[in-house]
Amino acid sequence: MSDGPAPASAxxxxxxxxxxxPGRIVATAFRSGRPVTDRARSSFVFGNxxxxxxxxxxxxxSLRWATTAGLGIASVxxxxxxxxxxxMLMFYxxxxxxVAYDSIKDIHFVVPTGRxxxxxxxxxxxIMVVTxxxxxxxxxxxxxYRAPREFNWLIGLALLVTTLGLSFTGYLLPWDQLAYWAITxxxxxxxxxxxxxxxxxxxxxxxxxxxxxxxxxxxxxxxEEALIRFYLLHVMxxxxxxxxxxxxxxxxxRKDGGLTKPADVNARMGPAPSDxxxxxxxxxxxxxxxxxxxxGRSPAVDGGPEQTVxxxxxxxxxxxxxxxxxxxxxxxxAMVSDAPLKELANPMVPENPAKAPWYFLGLQELVAFSxxxxxxxxxxxxxxxxxxxxxxxxxxxxxxDWCGGPGGWPLVQRSIAFGFSASLIVETIVIRYGWLRExxxxxxxxxxxxxxxxxxxTAIYAAYSLWLVRRYNSTRAGALGLFTxxxxxxxxxxxxxxxxxxxxxxxYWSPSDWPGH
Amino acid sequence: MxxxxxxxxxxxxxxxxxxxxxxxxxxxxxxxxxxxxxxxxMLRLPKAAVLASPSKKVKVQLPETLxxxxxxxxxxxxxxxxxxxxxxxxxxxxxxxxxxIVKASAGGFACPCxxxxxxxxxxxxxxPAPRPLDWLEVSTSGGALVVNEGAxxxxxxKVNV
Numbered sequence: 001m002s003d004g005p006a007p008a009s010a011x012x013x014x015x016x017x018x019x020x021x022p023g024r025i026v027a028t029a030f031r032s033g034r035p036v037t038d039r040a041r042s043s044f045v046f047g048n049x050x051x052x053x054x055x056x057x058x059x060x061x062s063l064r065w066a067t068t069a070g071l072g073i074a075s076v077x078x079x080x081x082x083x084x085x086x087x088m089l090m091f092y093x094x095x096x097x098x099v100a101y102d103s104i105k106d107i108h109f110v111v112p113t114g115r116x117x118x119x120x121x122x123x124x125x126x127i128m129v130v131t132x133x134x135x136x137x138x139x140x141x142x143x144x145y146r147a148p149r150e151f152n153w154l155i156g157l158a159l160l161v162t163t164l165g166l167s168f169t170g171y172l173l174p175w176d177q178l179a180y181w182a183i184t185x186x187x188x189x190x191x192x193x194x195x196x197x198x199x200x201x202x203x204x205x206x207x208x209x210x211x212x213x214x215x216x217x218x219x220x221x222x223x224e225e226a227l228i229r230f231y232l233l234h235v236m237x238x239x240x241x242x243x244x245x246x247x248x249x250x251x252x253x254r255k256d257g258g259l260t261k262p263a264d265v266n267a268r269m270g271p272a273p274s275d276x277x278x279x280x281x282x283x284x285x286x287x288x289x290x291x292x293x294x295x296g297r298s299p300a301v302d303g304g305p306e307q308t309v310x311x312x313x314x315x316x317x318x319x320x321x322x323x324x325x326x327x328x329x330x331x332x333x334a335m336v337s338d339a340p341l342k343e344l345a346n347p348m349v350p351e352n353p354a355k356a357p358w359y360f361l362g363l364q365e366l367v368a369f370s371x372x373x374x375x376x377x378x379x380x381x382x383x384x385x386x387x388x389x390x391x392x393x394x395x396x397x398x399x400x401d402w403c404g405g406p407g408g409w410p411l412v413q414r415s416i417a418f419g420f421s422a423s424l425i426v427e428t429i430v431i432r433y434g435w436l437r438e439x440x441x442x443x444x445x446x447x448x449x450x451x452x453x454x455x456x457x458t459a460i461y462a463a464y465s466l467w468l469v470r471r472y473n474s475t476r477a478g479a480l481g482l483f484t485x486x487x488x489x490x491x492x493x494x495x496x497x498x499x500x501x502x503x504x505x506x507x508y509w510s511p512s513d514w515p516g517h
Numbered sequence: 518m519x520x521x522x523x524x525x526x527x528x529x530x531x532x533x534x535x536x537x538x539x540x541x542x543x544x545x546x547x548x549x550x551x552x553x554x555x556x557x558x559m560l561r562l563p564k565a566a567v568l569a570s571p572s573k574k575v576k577v578q579l580p581e582t583l584x585x586x587x588x589x590x591x592x593x594x595x596x597x598x599x600x601x602x603x604x605x606x607x608x609x610x611x612x613x614x615x616x617x618i619v620k621a622s623a624g625g626f627a628c629p630c631x632x633x634x635x636x637x638x639x640x641x642x643x644x645p646a647p648r649p650l651d652w653l654e655v656s657t658s659g660g661a662l663v664v665n666e667g668a669x670x671x672x673x674x675k676v677n678v
Contacts, residue, residue, distance in 0.1 A: 184615070185617070192615070195647045198647065215563055219565060219570055221570045350629050354617065354630045364631070367631060374645075448647075504629055504632050504634075505628075505630065505631050
């Protein structure tokens with residue numbers, strides 16, 4: 001049907017319809033029309049499959065820079081960048097041990113824009129690790145994990161693990177020296193439960209470590225089977241997992257009532273400047289009564305819509321801004337710094353020192369104390385501890401405030417001092433005086449597995465945290481101390497692993513002190 | 518509902534589950550069981566039944582000039598073969614910590630990855646390695662030495678040649 005007077009003939013109508021096609025395609029794609037009224041802006045959000053994970057209106061508190069620093073969106077942006085550049089790299093990469101290295105060299109030196117794509121892919125992956133960790137710290141320090149967001153904190157932890165898994169499987173693919181020895185070490189960490197089963201003598205009947213290694217490598221040696229498995233994990237399995245987890249994560253952010261807000265947020269924000277944000281210039285088509293029926297935590301409950309602004313454009317423009325900033329940082333870094341490519345994998349000679357990328361060097365420092373505790377035990381303890389936080393801290397004080405809760409910022413400052421000194425003192429003892437094996441050469445392995453510098457630091461942090469719970473009579477205070485210590489320990493171990501470990505993983509003040517080969 | 522209307526039924530009374538509900542529950546649980554078994558069965562696929570790894574038996578020709586207690590590393594192999602007082606033995610150079618290749622010298626072995634150090638007989642001197650280096654099975658076949666990387670022997674086992 002066409003508007004206006006009836007056409008003279010069917011041919012005339014055909015011509016009119018043909019001319020109207022472009023406009024009608026746009027109109028049918030965006031049925032709500034131009035988002036110029038509040039009503040059209042709402043329809044713009046919930047009428048679009050990609051946007052409707054967002055609420056139609058966003059609280060003004062959520063749009064403050066200091067609420068999130070945009071870290072979650074930056075992580076998503078970095079992920080999307082790795083997704084696009086990763087698909088580009090798949091045009092040329094070949095996951096076979098005899099040609100993998102050459103194909104990466106081709107990408108780096110021959111393929112048009114290949115080096116640029118690979119650099120962006122590598123930098124976006126690094127930035128994703130950073131932003132995911134910082135995003136977790138933001139959620140922790142603003143107590144955003146509290147009810148009703150406990151489960152989303154767990155989803156977030158799963159996303160952190162998947163992100164690290166994607167990074168690990170990614171740097172294995174070039175099949176250079178870094179890749180080969182990282183696979184070897186990773187597979188042997190998977191096998192390290194043998195350290196315990198050997199010590200208690202049940203490996204012959206119950207060899208969970210050997211099974212894990214076999215499943216990872218698909219063989220008893222690091223070779224073609226291993227490479228194709230890590231390739232499968234990197235380009236298919238883990239991206240599917242992370243995409244599913246991300247969908248649940250975002251969905252729950254919205255269903256749990258948007259971002260965390262302090263209880264007195266409306267009083268703090270003051271009245272909305274009505275000249276800047278027109279509120280309900282007409283009656284909404286979707287009633288907020290319906291939203292209120294769903295559950296007492298839906299966005300419009302408790303606050304009234306006066307404190308919210310339409311997500312289109314306010315939220316989306318902020319998200320686009322963060323995305324553009326992330327893309328800019330990735331491309332800028334990609335222009336000034338190339339992704340590394342070491343020598344072709346040599347199964348006879350590991351590099352000396354053989355170092356993982358920076359985000360795993362803290363872990364490498366830990367496995368240099370004990371393979372099982374450093375590679376599996378302590379990471380599991382940390383993950384379980386982080387996962388328990390929202391279920392143990394059921395308090396309300398300080399939700400939505402940075403370092404909120406009993407103790408506050410002074411407690412965090414003291415915990416930073418404690419976290420750094422405890423890990424530095426233990427490290428100093430190890431580096432200066434050695435550990436149990438040097439003092440008592442015949443000591444059983446099980447004792448070293450249980451009591452090594454890594455577990456000692458963990459135990460000190462846990463004891464400090466329990467003391468804080470008693471001292472402040474608050475679980476939140478203990479959590480603040482523990483999380484801060486955990487971050488400090490991560491930094492100390494990573495810095496030592498990165499800058500102060502040389503050949504044979506010995507301590508050196510500077511690489512210029514390293515002995516010549 | 519197969520329960521007759523008017524019959525007083527407590528929802529807490531387990532004997533009063535209507536037949537249709539019981540069948541529904543049964544079908545749900547059978548589906549869950551089937552999915553569980555399907556998943557376990559699928560996990561059998563990635564566990565390879567045949568391993569495509571090269572032969573572990575290596576023929577070794579020791580150099581005539583090899584001094585007593587000096588390591589000889591056959592090209593492309595991760596083992597060190599020693600001659601001592603007319604006897605021969607072989608020690609694996611795969612670190613028992615996380616599988617890096619240790620560097621063999623007359624005084625012992627050192628690992629570049631995480632700093633484990635071993636004595637000349639393979640026992641742990643220092644570092645995170647949980648157990649001594651493996652001693653490998655050495656045999657003679659037609660006058661040639663054969664070392665089996667896949668078979669370990671008790672530390673201290675030396676072979677007369």
